[in-house]
Amino acid sequence: MPELPEVETIARGLDAQVQGLRVMTACLYTPSVLHAGTVDTLPGARILQVTRRAKLLLMALDTGLYLVIHLKMTGRVWLGKPTQALPKHTHLVLGLDNGEQIVFEDARRFGYCRVETQASLAAWPFYASLGPEPLAVSAQELARIMAGKRARIKALLLDQTCVAGVGNIYADEALFAAEIHPATQAIHISSEQLLRLCTELQRILALAIKAGGSTISDYRNAYGRSGIFQNSFAVYGKKGAACPRCSHTLVAIQVAGRTSTHCPHCQVLEVA
DNA sequence: GGGATTGTTTAAAT
């Protein structure tokens, strides 16, 4: 379940190791995971940098092309040696001129990759519709986007056109920190509370990046290592446990089709 | 072997 902090961790780890290297080979084992472009265009290109936008991993090449990867639930991208056996569900392998290789694997195959030009990337509807990076804008700006909407706040946090990169983990953690019930309609949240939510979201995302992300089951960074932010969760996945703030039992409900774990004592639904 | 899993898209509803 790589969200913003997890993809950011992978991007930073990969960038530090592959910047300036040349792609020698590109082997696509599962053609269906490539949603745009062709991998034949990749060999020969030098890697300029590896970055992140929303939950997308972006590899910029000196040919003007971008390799874009979305890990969805179970995708992994890591750097390895050709001597290592490839995992069962390996979809794309890039051989580099230092002898190492970048591996994209995804057991569930929900993840995908795309080869884009700058123009085609900008023309990709999903990419073009992405909202601001939560750590690149002010909390006031984030709050302003959500203010006055009738949708439930949990749905807005998960809406990538609203805020980019937030998934179920960080949405639940931010709502708990700001003491807001996940089903509260944004229009019923005071501007002070909304600002607090956005501030907490930024704080938690920054902490999670420092912790190398959260590993629930599948997530690993570019070196195959787990994150440790899961040890700091207050509510995510902790239904039945005691609220760290008031000791009341945490409850899981469905909001916008997603499991939303919260404290019914600290996070009260003011208006249904 | 069926249910659970998630982010995104698409269709339906308000």
Place this chain on the structure above:
DNA sequence: GATTTAAACAATCC
């Protein structure tokens, strides 16, 4: 018409 919600979908593992 615009906003919001529910359902569908990808495919595998436990």
